[in-house]
Amino acid sequence: MARSFSHSKIINFSLIALAFFVLVLTGEVVWDSYLNYRAVRDMSQANAMTDRLIEAAGIEAVERGLTASALGSPVPASPVILKSIAGLREKGDANWNRALVLARDLAIRGKPDSEFVDAIRQAEREQVNLIQARSRADSCLKSDACAYTAIEWQKVISQFIGVSSRLREAAFLPVDTPRHVAQLNLSLKRWVWLASEHAGRERAMLGYYISARLPLPPAVLDEMKANRGVVDRSIFDIHVVAGLKSTDPRIVHAVREMEQSFLGRYEAVRRQVYREADNGGYSLSGTEWFEHSTQAIDSILAVSSSVSLVADEFAAQAMRDTLLNMLRHALMLAVALILAIWSMTKVRQTANSLFKQKELAEVTLHSIGDAVITTDGAARVEYLNPVAEQLTGWKTQDAYGKLLTEVCVLIDGVTRESEPNPVERCLRERKVVGLASNVVLVARDGKEYIIEDSAAPIRDREGAIIGAVMVFYDVTQMRHTPHLLSYHATHDALTGLVNRREFERRLAELLVRARNLGQGHAFCYIDLDQFKVINDTCGHAVGDKLLRQLTFLLQEGMRESDTLARLGGDEFGVLLENCPLDRALKIAESLRQVVKDFRFSWEGRPFDLGASIGLVLIDADSVSIEELMSEADAACYAAKEKGRNRVQVFRPGNLELARRHGEMQWVSRISQALEENRFVLYCQKIAPLDGMQERHCEILLRLLDEEGKLVPPMDFIPAAERYNLMPAVDRWVIHHGLSAIGRHLRERPGQPGEVFCINLSGASLGEENLEQFISEQLAMHQVPPRLICFEITETAAVANLEHAAVLIKALRAEGCRFALDDFGSGLSSFMYLKFLPVDYLKIDGAFVKDMVDDTVDYAMVQAINTVGHVMGIKTIAEYVENDAILEKLRELGVDYAQGYGIHKPCPMEQCLAGSCDVV
Incomplete structure (x- = not known):
């Protein structure tokens, strides 16, 4: 009866909690709708x-242009001009002040130290400077003698206009704005501002010189060209947006009108x-010029203005939609609340009628001496009797609803592999089933x-x-026997430590416990630094003695529950059971210090050791023992790269370790590809621009993966470079390329x-017999050396300057040619040309691809x-993607061009056969 009363209280509490949850959910949805409404309102205010x-x-x-033009006039400004300037100031200040009020209101609802607030403060400071500049300009406009120039005036007001633009762009940072609205307000309006502002600067400067009847100095003319460049680029960007299918027709119409006015009528006046x-x-007066440019x-x-109209319409519609959503959600959730209350009442009535039957069944099961577990049709635990709770280590309330495989963990006593749970087989085969022999239950502890x-x-x-119901009992005492695996099969013969096979078995156990019980463990991968020096200097017998001594010292710092294993050679593994990260770091540091403090001496010669340690946490998110071993190895390698004798923790979010982990996966794949001859050669044509010089083509490398798909070089070349596989790859390319x-x-x-x-990599440049290998391959395949040009990147050549110079001179003496690739990307590029006698410079494509506009x-x-x-070296431009770039290169007199605008890479066989032609 007491248990029934307890269950009744649980039901009542659950009903109250459910009702409260529905109320909270209702309020949360309505609150979210309100926040959306406020966000739309803020967006509308930011638009305004x-x-x-x-x-x-x-x-x-x-105002800037009119004032500059008046300052350029040899006579004081007329009353009409002064009145026009005053009217412009009044109208502009009115708009500015209204914008400032809206900005301050937005800033109140944002963070006090945000970029938007900083923009407001800077704009207010620049407004003070503008007021002072206006006062000085007024003094000049009303008198003949004046020390305040039009250039000074334009600098101040242009600074103010620029700060206002920053304030406009910062306004949308704290506002939750839809993507397309943000594009219109941030991108399109910014381009409009850039175009109008720089056109306005041109208007002001030319207005001054036209009024003063002075020719344009060269410096001013250059500045005008720069302004016009910004205007043209901005108008191009505006035109691109107008060409999108999603762009509103009103914006498209406004852009077309702008092009007719600015690029049509006004352009003719401007050129004159x-x-x-x-x-x-000048045939125009300053006033006539000012009118033409202002109209454009x-x-x-x-x-x-058209963008503002579209954005305002969107904001108004969004506010209406948000209000409707708020009302609709409130109504729907109110109905849900009523239904929930009605349903809970029915559930409570049904639960009360079932309690009596449940109590009778529980009393019966409690009296049974064997362990009993009942599950539902999905093998989820519903009940454990006291014996089952004792053997599994789980209480019924903790295990309820969990899969039986989580609560009742079964393994084979011999192989230590997971054993299928009989309940799953019973539900599947719909009959009574039993366990195999020698099945072990692993309790929660x-x-x-x-x-x-x-x-x-x-x-x-x-x-x-x-x-289903599962009944079992403990037969450990009756059938307890030693493990079938002998001590020698699980331990290292040299050190007496656990060997790799036993270590991986224990690692698998910890992984299972981490997943099923939520425990946290740690795994340290230790690699001794400088051990190879001792082996090579003193012999392997001395190295074995060192390992035995060091093993003894390492074991002294271990806990009883921890495992120290020798994984092979000078590599050790440590399993730290139930060990959080901070504690694991301290233990790993103590092990590193033990190795560092260890002094080994042989025949009077001392040797110092160090240890690079990779630390990995074992938790519920760990994938497999193979993945854990790979992650620990990657962390250990990172510790070595950072200077050795340190501890490196593997963290899933660490991009550097994740990249190195991925690169390590490529090491075996690249080696296997070399063994299986799964690399493929491609060619890309290099076109002579004058039509008279020799034709060139570059041999490129691809890889066929295990499924026969092509892998681009940037996927595997970085790994090959990092793990010193590039010399082997380069030799493969040289052999097969010369053969073809x-x-x-x-x-x-x-x-x-x-x-x-x-192409030759930097790693290959340092190989002593590379020259001999190339000479042998040229002779073997009967290829004239004059038809071969080796490409070396500028950075690789500089890093291996001495080796590169020797190799270049030797192979050039045989008739080969050399090109310096990616030239211009390194430092002091021109200085190294004196030491590298190359035949071609390949201009870095980063400069070529944007040279038309930059x-x-x-x-x-x-x-x-x-x-x-000047040095007698021919030039090759990379990344030539279109005819515009090609034309610029011809203007400069560049010798060759290479890129997708010339020829797209194709298999080398097709390229040699002439079946893939130049574009």
């Missing part, structure tokens, strides 16, 4: 603020002004019992299986030969090409 700022910036830009700027004989800039600002059992299905009135070239030359005698480019990249390509030609 940015519109005010853009309008103010446009007016201030007009620049033609007349050489001598100052207004067409740019009209695009911003790690204790083990040899058991015998049986499982039978439980059926309802209609005969359907609704669960030689076969091609013999099959087509008399055909004009191409120059074939083969003047700095264009200048870099020009400089490299010029220096190369």
Whole structure:
């Protein structure tokens, strides 16, 4: 009766908790709807603020130009001009002040130290500077003599307009804005502002010189060109957005109007002004120029107005939708609450009627001397009697609802492999089943019992299986025998420590306990530093003696529950049971210190050791023992790379370790690919730009994975470089590449030969017999050395400068050629050309791909090409993707071009046969 009363209280508490949960859920959904509404409202306010700022910036830009033009006039400004300037200031300040009020209101609801708040403060400071600048300009406009120049005036007001733009962009940082709305407000409006602002600067500067009837100085002309470059780039970006299918038609229409006005009518006036700027004989007055340019800039600002219209419509619709969602959720959840209360009442009535029957069954099961576990039809635990609780280590309330395989962990007593649970077989085969012999039950606390059992299905009135009952008892005392595996099969003969096989078995046990019981363990992978030196210097017998002495010292610092094992050679493993990370780190550090403090002396010569340790946590998220071993090995390798004699923890979120872990997986795959000849050679044509020089093509490498799919080089080359596999890969490429070239030359005698480019890695440059190997391969495959050009990256050549210079000189003496790849990406590139007698410079594609639009990249390509030609070196441009780049390269006189705009890589056989042509 007491138990029934306790269950009744549990039911009542559950009903109250469920009702409370529904109420909380209702409030949370409504609150979320309110937050969405407020976010939309903030977005609408941010839209309004940015519109005010853009309008103010446009007016201030007009003020800037009109004031600059007046300052350039030789006579004081007329009352009409002064009145126009005053009107512009009043209108611009009104928009600015309204925007500032909206910005401060948004900032109140955000963080006090946010980037948005900083932008507001900076804008307020610049406003003070603008007021002072206006006062100085007014003094000049009203008198003949003036020390305040138009350039000073433009600098101050342009600074203010720029800070206002930063405030406009920062306004959307604290606001939860939909992606497409953010694109319109941040991207499109920014481009509109850039175009109008830099066009406005041009308007102001030209207005000044036209009014003053002065020619444009070269420095000012360069500045105007830079401004025009920004305007053209921004208008191009605006045009790209207008060309998207998703762009609103009103924005598209505004962009077209802008193009007709700004790029059409205004462009003709602008070109006329620049033609007349050489001598100052302008056909337009400053006022006429100002009117033309203002009308054109207004067409740019009209695009911003169309964006604002679209964004405002979206915000209004979003606010309406949010309000409707809030009301709909409140209504739906109110109905759910009523249904939940009704359902809970019915559940309580049903539960009370079942308690009596349940109490009778529990009294019966408690009196049985064997362990009894009952489950539902999905093999989830419903009940354990006291004997079952004692053997499994689980209480009924803790085990209830868990899969039986979590509560009743069964393993084979011989193989230590997992044993299928009889209940699952019973439910599947719908009959009584028993366990195999020598089955061990692993309790929650790690204790083990040899058991015998049986499982039978439980059926309802209609005969359907609704669960199962498992009955078992402990036979450990009757059948306890030593393990079949001998001591020598599980221990290392040299040190007496657990060997690798036994270590992995214990690691598997800890992994099972971590998953089933939620325990946390740790695994240390220890690799001795400098041990190979002792073995090579003193012999393996001395090394074995050192290992025995060190093993004794390491064992002294271990806990009784921990496992120290020798995994092979100078590698050790440590299992730390029930050990959190901070404790595991202390133990690992103590082991590292033991190794560091160990002093080994042989024949009067002392040797110092160190230990690189990789530490991995074993928890419920651990995948397998293979994955744990790989992670620990990766962490140990990272410890060695960071200077050795240190502890490195493997953390799943550590990108460096994850990358190294992935690279380690590639090591065996690359080695296997070399053994199985699964690399593939591709070619890419290199076109001469003057049509008179020799044709070139570069030999490229691909890998066929285990499923026959092509793997690009950047997936496996970094791993090959890190783990010193590139020399072997380079030799494979040289052998198979020269073999294919030689076969091609013999099959087509008399055909004009191409120059074939083969890449050499930095690791290969340091190999002493590389020159001999290349010479042998050239002779073996009957390939004339003049048809081979070896490519070395600039960074690899600089890192191996001496070896690279020796190799280049030796192979060039035989007739081979050399190219310096990715030139310009390293430091002091031109300085090293004096030491590297190369035939070609391959200009880094990072400069080539943007040289059409980026003047700095264009200048870099020009400089490299010029220096190369001065030194008698031909140049090759990489990453040539289109005709525009190709035309620029021809203008500069670059010798060769390579890239997808010239030729896309294809298999080497097709390339040699001429079946894949230049684009």
